[in-house]
Amino acid sequence: MASAIAGAPPVNSFSESHARGRRLVDSIATVMLWAAAISVIGMLILFVVYLFVQGASAISWHFLVGYPSAADAGGGVGPEIFNSFYVLILTLIFTVPISVLAGVYLQEYAGPGRFRELVQFSAESLATVPSIVMGLFGLIVFVSLFHWHFTALGGALTLTLLNLPTMMRVTQEALSGVPATYREASMALGATKWQTVLRAILPSAIGPLTTGVVLVSGRIFGETAALIFTAGASVSYGASAYDFNPFHTAETLAVHLYSTQREALVPDAAQIANGSALVLLVMVLIFNVTARLVGRQLTLRFTGKAP
Amino acid sequence: MVEPLDPKPSALKSKMRVADLDVYYGAFQAMKHANLDVPERRVMALIGPSGCGKSTFLRALNRMHDLTPGARVTGSVTLDGNDIYAPGVDPVAVRHRIGMVFQRPNPFPKSIFENVVYGPKIHGEGNSKRLAEICEKSLRAAALWDEVKDRLNRSALDLSGGQQQRLCIARVLAVEPEVILMDEPASALDPIATSKIEDLIGQLTKDYTVIIVTHSMQQAARISDFTTFFLLGDLIEVGTTSDIFTRPTDKRTEDYITGRYG
Amino acid sequence: MVAVRANKAHREERIALGFLMTSSAIFVLAIALIIGFLAYNGTLLFWHDHVSLPAFLFGTDWDGFGGKFGAAPFIAGSLLATGFAILIGGPLGVAIGLFFSELAPERVAATFKPAIEVLVGIPSIVYGWIGLTLLVPFIAKVFHAEGDGLLAAGIVLSIMILPTVISLSEDALRVVPNSLREGSAALGATRWETMSRVLIPAASSGLAVAVILGIARAIGETLAVQLVLGNAAVMPSSLLLAASALTSEIVMDMGDAPEGSAFRHALFSMALLLLLIAMGLILLIRFALRKRT
Numbered sequence: 001m002a003s004a005i006a007g008a009p010p011v012n013s014f015s016e017s018h019a020r021g022r023r024l025v026d027s028i029a030t031v032m033l034w035a036a037a038i039s040v041i042g043m044l045i046l047f048v049v050y051l052f053v054q055g056a057s058a059i060s061w062h063f064l065v066g067y068p069s070a071a072d073a074g075g076g077v078g079p080e081i082f083n084s085f086y087v088l089i090l091t092l093i094f095t096v097p098i099s100v101l102a103g104v105y106l107q108e109y110a111g112p113g114r115f116r117e118l119v120q121f122s123a124e125s126l127a128t129v130p131s132i133v134m135g136l137f138g139l140i141v142f143v144s145l146f147h148w149h150f151t152a153l154g155g156a157l158t159l160t161l162l163n164l165p166t167m168m169r170v171t172q173e174a175l176s177g178v179p180a181t182y183r184e185a186s187m188a189l190g191a192t193k194w195q196t197v198l199r200a201i202l203p204s205a206i207g208p209l210t211t212g213v214v215l216v217s218g219r220i221f222g223e224t225a226a227l228i229f230t231a232g233a234s235v236s237y238g239a240s241a242y243d244f245n246p247f248h249t250a251e252t253l254a255v256h257l258y259s260t261q262r263e264a265l266v267p268d269a270a271q272i273a274n275g276s277a278l279v280l281l282v283m284v285l286i287f288n289v290t291a292r293l294v295g296r297q298l299t300l301r302f303t304g305k306a307p
Numbered sequence: 308m309v310e311p312l313d314p315k316p317s318a319l320k321s322k323m324r325v326a327d328l329d330v331y332y333g334a335f336q337a338m339k340h341a342n343l344d345v346p347e348r349r350v351m352a353l354i355g356p357s358g359c360g361k362s363t364f365l366r367a368l369n370r371m372h373d374l375t376p377g378a379r380v381t382g383s384v385t386l387d388g389n390d391i392y393a394p395g396v397d398p399v400a401v402r403h404r405i406g407m408v409f410q411r412p413n414p415f416p417k418s419i420f421e422n423v424v425y426g427p428k429i430h431g432e433g434n435s436k437r438l439a440e441i442c443e444k445s446l447r448a449a450a451l452w453d454e455v456k457d458r459l460n461r462s463a464l465d466l467s468g469g470q471q472q473r474l475c476i477a478r479v480l481a482v483e484p485e486v487i488l489m490d491e492p493a494s495a496l497d498p499i500a501t502s503k504i505e506d507l508i509g510q511l512t513k514d515y516t517v518i519i520v521t522h523s524m525q526q527a528a529r530i531s532d533f534t535t536f537f538l539l540g541d542l543i544e545v546g547t548t549s550d551i552f553t554r555p556t557d558k559r560t561e562d563y564i565t566g567r568y569g
Numbered sequence: 570m571v572a573v574r575a576n577k578a579h580r581e582e583r584i585a586l587g588f589l590m591t592s593s594a595i596f597v598l599a600i601a602l603i604i605g606f607l608a609y610n611g612t613l614l615f616w617h618d619h620v621s622l623p624a625f626l627f628g629t630d631w632d633g634f635g636g637k638f639g640a641a642p643f644i645a646g647s648l649l650a651t652g653f654a655i656l657i658g659g660p661l662g663v664a665i666g667l668f669f670s671e672l673a674p675e676r677v678a679a680t681f682k683p684a685i686e687v688l689v690g691i692p693s694i695v696y697g698w699i700g701l702t703l704l705v706p707f708i709a710k711v712f713h714a715e716g717d718g719l720l721a722a723g724i725v726l727s728i729m730i731l732p733t734v735i736s737l738s739e740d741a742l743r744v745v746p747n748s749l750r751e752g753s754a755a756l757g758a759t760r761w762e763t764m765s766r767v768l769i770p771a772a773s774s775g776l777a778v779a780v781i782l783g784i785a786r787a788i789g790e791t792l793a794v795q796l797v798l799g800n801a802a803v804m805p806s807s808l809l810l811a812a813s814a815l816t817s818e819i820v821m822d823m824g825d826a827p828e829g830s831a832f833r834h835a836l837f838s839m840a841l842l843l844l845l846i847a848m849g850l851i852l853l854i855r856f857a858l859r860k861r862t
Contacts, residue, residue: 033664097592099592104589128785128851130843144828225693257695280695402756415771
């Protein structure tokens with residue numbers, strides 16, 4: 001290394017060739033890390049392109065709104081898409097209020113103590129439950145115990161349990177981003193804690209909160225394992241397929257992909273599966289993009305600041 | 308513009324020479340046309356009010372600005388006549404010969420032993436006996452050996468602030484540099500730890516050239532042989548410490564010395 | 570006037586507090602019920618159908634309808650698939666986390682990160698479908714085998730856990746103070762030497778958490794695994810032969826197992842086992858973290 005500065009007498013007791021080796025290792029490591037990152041991006045591009053190539057031919061207006069077919073080719077996934085949204089909305093109706101209230105409680109109200117620890121621990125434990133296990137819980141309680149059999153409501157309640165922890169974390173993060181000065185200012189004006197939360201804190205957290213809700217919605221939309229045994233994997237045929245009754249079976253698009261590739265009763269099962277996979281992917285992309293855009297807009301509107 | 312000042316008697320060799328050094332952070336010029344001779348095996352103090360660029364100057368001397376995105380350095384810095392900024396020079400090699408101690412002690416979360424031998428290990432020393440020798444030698448040179456010799460395998464983070472800083476100095480010494488740069492090494496320490504560090508610096512000049520940034524004029528007066536004064540990115544004046552403090556040539560230096568601005 | 574308004578506000582406050590605490594209590598109730606119901610249904614096999622625990626855990630004979638409930642093939646399959654996944658996904662995820670925290674310039678990170686978010690969002694059934702229609706035929710061609718099995722499952726799982734491992738690794742590395750990076754550089758270390766000798770050890774507890782959470786995610790994954798594993802209820806003997814996992818078996822046969830049958834109870838027992846493993850991993854993290862601080 002001494003001779004890297006040309007002409008200088010070597011002062012140190014370590015060799016120069018070792019320095020060249022170290023430089024080489026450093027360069028190789030840098031290249032490999034870049035390669036790792038690029039390969040993952042490349043893989044994503046591969047998946048997206050693959051799904052588009054495979055599924056594009058299946059997409060048609062009829063596919064998107066038509067009824068599935070029991071035995072013939074040419075079935076659609078209209079009711080399944082409807083069910084996906086329906087179950088999603090139902091799930092959000094339960095999940096959002098409970099999670100936001102609990103998140104507000106933990107973040108703004110609860111002092112350190114046993115109840116707080118218990119709730120935090122419960123949320124963490126709830127988050128560890130695998131989705132298939134949650135689905136079985138739904139099976140035990142809603143399908144068997146309540147004798148509902150397969151229902152959209154049963155599916156939604158199961159998904160609620162699955163997503164409560166995530167949504168609560170979203171709430172807590174959104175709330176922690178609100179500057180302490182908002183709280184202080186509000187309380188100094190004589191507002192109660194609840195008034196402060198409702199009128200000052202939640203509105204300024206609305207951006208990250210909405211982003212989180214939309215992102216979680218994307219995951220709910222694609223959920224399968226928890227729904228197969230709660231909302232059902234069977235296909236209804238005919239006009240009764242578009243159904244607002246929460247106590248009816250509701251096979252979602254994701255579950256439909258599963259049952260189609262598994263049973264393959266219709267001759268064009270592969271094509272239907274490809275089309276369903278593509279629709280699911282496109283929905284995920286839409287949810288992701290919407291989450292960012294909406295979050296940004298709301299933050300601008302309610303706080304006047306860019307996020 | 309300041310001429311390259313030669314403050315020392317001609318008997319003293321110049322270890323490092325800085326010529327026309329400019330440092331930019333983006334569009335902001337933090338150091339303008341600095342020129343300086345650093346005498347060998349002496350302590351050179353860099354003083355000036357906060358924001359004057361003394362740390363910027365110091366970091367240019369071991370190419371630490373290479374690590375800051377957006378920083379740009381022009382000019383030359385030579386060590387024994389060789390420009391460390393010449394094309395093809397490996398900054399890693401530069402830092403082997405010019406070491407640095409930082410304002411806040413920054414020991415690695417490893418044992419005391421592992422901290423000290425970090426440098427030698429990187430440079431290829433694998434022999435455990437030799438490493439133990441280097442460890443003891445460096446810790447003795449840093450006046451820390453007696454305090455830690457029985458707990459070399461304990462975490463460095465268990466040491467007090469002053470001990471951690473001496474450990475960081477030992478760590479630098481283990482690499483066997485020729486120049487040691489110190490960026491306000493005692494400013495985060497209590498007075499007792501500070502005086503230990505100052506005593507240590509006095510010992511170091513037997514083997515090393517020391518350049519130390521300090522915000523305390525009293526410290527500069529206590530421990531340095533030469534002093535350089537900076538103001539707002541300009542190198543104003545350099546001279547022997549006693550000259551600078553008793554009969555500075557530039558009025559700005561005098562204003563600073565007499566406490567006109569802090 | 571002020572007093573009346575204050576009273577109303579205080580009443581409002583108390584009602585609100587009631588709702589807040591109830592919502593929080595729902596979390597506690599939920600996990601308690603889940604554990605309770607699963608513990609009950611998951612142990613029926615043992616005290617109602619008189620299957621012994623060792624026979625269940627270590628028996629290699631499985632025939633749901635035939636009354637044989639040795640779940641070892643599934644346990645082994647889950648463990649091997651997960652092990653394989655973390656073997657690939659762990660180092661790769663940490664490497665990319667390292668990339669984001671140390672190497673990537675702002676603009677590159679800003680393009681790559683949304684891409685990782687898309688990877689997270691892809692539903693597991695879609696991963697399974699891609700695995701089944703793209704990866705399995707590929708493996709079949711390259712290795713002259715059927716294509717399904719532990720290799721396929723391991724690869725698919727490793728991709729699925731990557732985002733988790735990447736983001737947690739990156740967080741763990743970013744928390745390491747910059748002063749350590751500077752200190753190492755000032756001692757003449759190359760960037761890789763700083764990364765490998767200082768940063769990774771300093772972030773080790775956070776990286777361990779990243780890996781453990783990756784494991785937890787992999788072991789609970791159902792659909793992707795079911796589509797590519799092959800679903801043969803035999804002890805796994807090769808990466809290229811069809812195998813089965815706890816999750817895939819449950820989703821495969823739960824629909825067919827008659828209600829009240831020992832078969833169904835056995836599947837619930839597998840679900841209970843999964844729950845215990847997943848919770849166990851998270852408790853491990855909790856206590857590992859506690860020890861560090």
